[in-house]
Amino acid sequence: MVKKKIDNRIRVMIENGVKLGHRTMFLLVGDKSRDQVPILYDMLVKSTVKARPTVLWCYKNKDEAISNHGRKRAKKIAAGKLEVSEESLFDSFRVATTIHGRYYSESHAMLGQTYGVCVLQDFEALTPNLMARTIETVEGGGLIIFLLKTMDSLRQLHSLTMDVHSRFKTEAYDTVVNRFNERFLLSLADNPRCLVLDDALTVLPISSKTAQIEPIHAVPEPVNSKLTELIQSLSDSPPAGPLVALCRTYEQATALAALINTLADKQSRPPHCLTAARGRGKSACLGLAVAAAVALGYVNIYVTSPHPENLITLFEFVLKGLDACLYQEHIDYNIVRSTNPDFKKAIVRINIARNSRQTVQLKYSLPQYITPDDHSLLSAADLVLVDEAAAIPLKHVAAAAQKAPLALLSSTVSGYEGTGRALSLKLFASLQTKHNAPPPIKLEEPIRYRAGDPIEAWLNALLCLEAPTPAPGAGAPPPSACDLFRVNRDALFCYHKAAEAFLHRLVAIYVASHYKNSPNDLQLLADAPAHRLFVLLAPTPPNSTSLPEVLVVIQLCLEGQISDKSVRDSLGRGRKAAGDLIPWTICEQFGDKDFPKLSGARIVRIATHPSYQRMGYGKRALQQLSNYYSGDIPCLDESQDSSDDERRNGKSEDLHTEVIVPRSRPPTLLKRLSEMRPESLNYLGTSFGLTEDLLKFWKSQKYIPVYLSQKPNELTGEHSCILLHCLSTTDSEWLSAYCADFRRRVSRLFGRALRKLPAALALSLLITNHVKLDKPELSKSLIERNFTGHDLQRIEAYCRQQTDYHLITDLIAELANLVFHVKANIKLDAIQQVLFVALGFQMKDVDEISSELGLPPSQILAKFYEACKKINAAINAVLEEMVAKDMGLDDKAANDAGTEAPLKESLHDELNRAAKETERKQRKELSKLLGADLSQYGIKGNDLDWKQALTGSKQKHLVSVKSGEKRLGDDSRDIDDLLKEQDFGKKKKKKKHMPGGHSQKTKCDEIRYDEITYLEVWYEYLPLHVPVPHPRRPPSVADRSRPTCTVSAVNHLKNDFVHYSRFPVCQRARGGRADGYGLRTSRAQLAVAGLSLQCKYYARF
Secondary structure, three states, X not given: OOOOOOOHHXXXXXXXXXXXXOOEEEEEEOOOHHHHHXXXXXXXXXXXXXXXXXXXXEEOOOOOOOOHHHHHHHHHHHOOOOOOOOOOHHHHHHHHOOEEEEEHHHHHHHOOOOEEEEEEOOHHHOOHHHHHHHHOOEXXXXXXXXXXXXXXXXXXXXXXOOOOHHHHOXXXXXXXXXXXXXXXXXXXXXXXXXXXXXXXXXXXXXXXXXXXXXXOOOOOOOOOHHHHHHHHHOOOOOOHHHHHOOOOOHHHHHHHHHHHXXXXXXXXXXXXXXXXXXXXXXXXXXXXXXXXXXXOOOOEEEEEOOOHHHHHHHHHHHHHHHHHOOOOEOOOEEEEEOOOOOXXXXXXXXXXXXXXXXXXXXXXXXXXXXXXXXXXXXXXXXXXXXXXXXXXXXXXXHHXXXXXXXXXXXXXXXXXXXXXXXXXXXXXHHHHHHOOOOOOEEEOOOOOOOOOOHHHHHHHHHHOOOOOOOOOOOOOOOHHHOEEEEEOHHHXXXXXXHHHHHHHHHHHHHHHHOXXXXXXXXXXXXXXXXXXXXXXXXXXXXXXXXXXXXXXXXXXXXXEOOOHHHHHHHHHHOOOOOOOHHHHHHHHHHOOOOHHHOEEEEEEEEEEOHHHOOOOHHHHHHHHHHHHXXXXXXXXXXXXXXXXXXXXXXXOOOOOOOOOOOOXXXXXXXXXXXXXXXXXXXXEEEEEEOOHHHHHHHHHOOOEEEEEOOOOOOOXXXXXXXXXXXXXXXXXXXXXXXXXXXXXXXXXXOOOOOOOOOHHHHHHHHOOOOOOOOOOEOOHHHHHHHOOHHHHHHHHHHHOOOOOHHXXXXXXHHHHHHHHHOEOOOOOOHHXXXXXXXXXHOOOOHHHHHHXXXXXXXXXXXXXXXXXXXXXXXXXXXXXXXXXHHOOOOHXXXXXXXXXXXXXXXXXXXXXXXXXXXXXXXHHHHHHHHHOOOHHHOOOOOXXXXXXXXXXXXXXXXXXXXXXXXXXXXXXXXXXXXXXXXXXXXOOOOOXXXXXXXXXXXXXXXXXHHHHHHXXXXXXXXXXXXXXXXXXXXXXXXXXXXXXXXXXXXXXXXXXXXXXXXXXXXOOOXXXXXXXXXXXXXXXXXXHHOOOOOHHHHOOO
């Protein structure tokens, strides 16, 4: 075997990492790179004084050297049954080292564990989430080794097809540009703790910043004086004293002291949350808290996590805590390990038994592992601990936090574990508002490795894990002044300094405003060929050199344009291609083979800056996006500039001579919408977890719901909802048909899979104001089809308050169908509509609705009764109209009978017709005036009379001139002559029969019919409780202004009666006829009341 001298920088790099407590990263390129791992491991073992570190070896496919075959071979070598040559260095390494082989698909089992070396094989299977999970398991001074296959140039990583790319491709967009790998490769050059080597351990030129590595002296770990003081202060306070002494940092010690203080109260309290990045000691803190709970006498303690192997660290510190509290194994407690081969003998239970002062032996089941979905044991638990909560579905974590008397939650919030940031943005916020839980306890100082680790800083910068919180805005510009820009992804991921700052700003807005965030989203945004990125920017001065303020970020995915063959395979054979979420879902749900052929875009995410939320910027961005794809924003720049491809600096360069640097001239990062030609689209859509606020926002932008999943999401517990917006106003019939079918289907599902939806949210799904629905008219045949005669009688009896509402409970569903799926003249308020959705569709009872809406049951039943009366009136109106038509009555008679049929003439047409008729009358009157003699209206008097009137008048504004003519009324005899002439022309009337059974002869002083009608109109507005004045007292001036005086005076007259049958009579009236049907009065009393000269203007008897 030929020995070769290894570059001394490799050994110095490993030794410096051990001394500083920092990790070291190597990237090995070549097919034989796996054989160099034992050499690097040997250097690590010689640099440390601890035991041989364990190795985590991750791979995509089964590796015989690492898997069970390798273990069997190692056992044979150790037993001497198999000879090993000196050249087989890897076999010796396999025998002497503890290697944990893991598939990438089993990465969830790595959480909460610590290793000395991490080897990442099969680079094409790596994703950002896997990279973060595996790298963060390595302790300080350990090694992280990437194994790559042989390649002529590192730039081949730019064209390397990753496994995840198969999910990014669609039928219409299948060309992937590997921008994430390019950024990953460029970031290695800036990592001071990284060396890129070939399979002969030769340092490649990309590691230029580590060309000169000098050995350093060992740096002792600093001692925290605050931690020492805290340990000394609690030394005499068991069990806190011995447990806090096991803590490594001051933050961990204070967090443990706070948990022990909570446990000491032994009361039901809101859940406590412990959040931190990886390697901060969360699991260790929880393990010590369990030991404290055991010492404090808690009986049933349950621990849950995604996998039992995640609790290795927790149970390790439980045992350390029990030892610190002077518990002895096999005497005071026993350890129970799992017999499940998948759990690999992980600890699942610790049985504790210790004699108390009463000499009674107590058997505790402390602590016991339970699966996250086992909710039956939560009520019996005294304490529930949830470790790695972000990797557990949110509904299970919420159940543990709310059902247990006391719960302790622990997790990271970086986003690469299961639920992402949903734990911090949704669950923690909900616990604080609804259950008054304390704010989460945060641990920031690392324990697994020392502070200032360059590998941690590199990983956070690469995956944007610690994006800075968006700075509060200086001012809020009007939304109309903000413009939407299109982002060039080639420039965004080119690793330029300005581009990196802009990328981190975008991710910060994503993280702060949206809970579904993970590092994998960064690779999706960078590499997916169908994705587009838009930003709404605040207006900036023309000469500004700083980055503009980002208000809204929109990420959308182009979908559709699927061939007929793919559609037939999907419908006939059940096979679906990757991507195209909306086309495949609509095609499957509605059986429409033509919809997948359309071109559309799905808005994957829209995020608004936290300082500018609910101010109209999101709506402004969506409006401009809709205008852009509908063609309302013309493209002014026809030339499509092509950016220079500088990914290759020279064709002659190879792996050992090439220099990897960022582009010197990156393309333009932001472009206006008028500078980029849009793709041709038919619709815009979106898919999200259904919430009331989100649905209200999207419906305000004219997006129509067309699909709702019956099964909630496992991580968030929300139902996925799809909404569509047609870009063409002339071709939207298909959207109306989808919406109508969706409303019918979802109303049937409200009583089954969607019964737990809030009733207000269910109502919002049914109400669509931006699309025209073709509903059937309410007719007699429809009523007879849904209701029998007895059903209508029951509804009528309930509306008359003759029965209880339970008698029509079976008819509520049919009544709800009339309200929401039939075109009828039924106007219900919002609460009444919610009641019919809850009672009719979701089959909820009154008590459930009362607790949901916060209204008393009596008020709910009152609202329901009012709604039933309106529905019954509409049904009766339709039936009466049909009867009127059968009887041959015209529309006017039907309207007089009380029907409320819709008007045949619109208001606009009626006003136009009335205007034309009025204009015709005015012209006719004008023509009469033009031919009439107007001399009688001329001004009388000569010039002398006017001169005297102007000079002699004492009033400035009133002038009087004698006309020389006699006016009517100057002589009382004129009035008498006029009355005689009118009476002379009248014939003597016969005896008149009145409705009250009385008869009365007509006299000359008898009251006229128009005067009686005046009393009718006046008395209709008279309140019956007004006191009646004395009948014999003459009415005063004030009495004449009130109708009470006239009626009271008339009521007490007994001579010369005239019967009047139209009046309702006040029962308090005295004198005259007061039987409830008529009233008798006389002309004389009317003259006293001053009515005889006024009544003639109100004749309608």
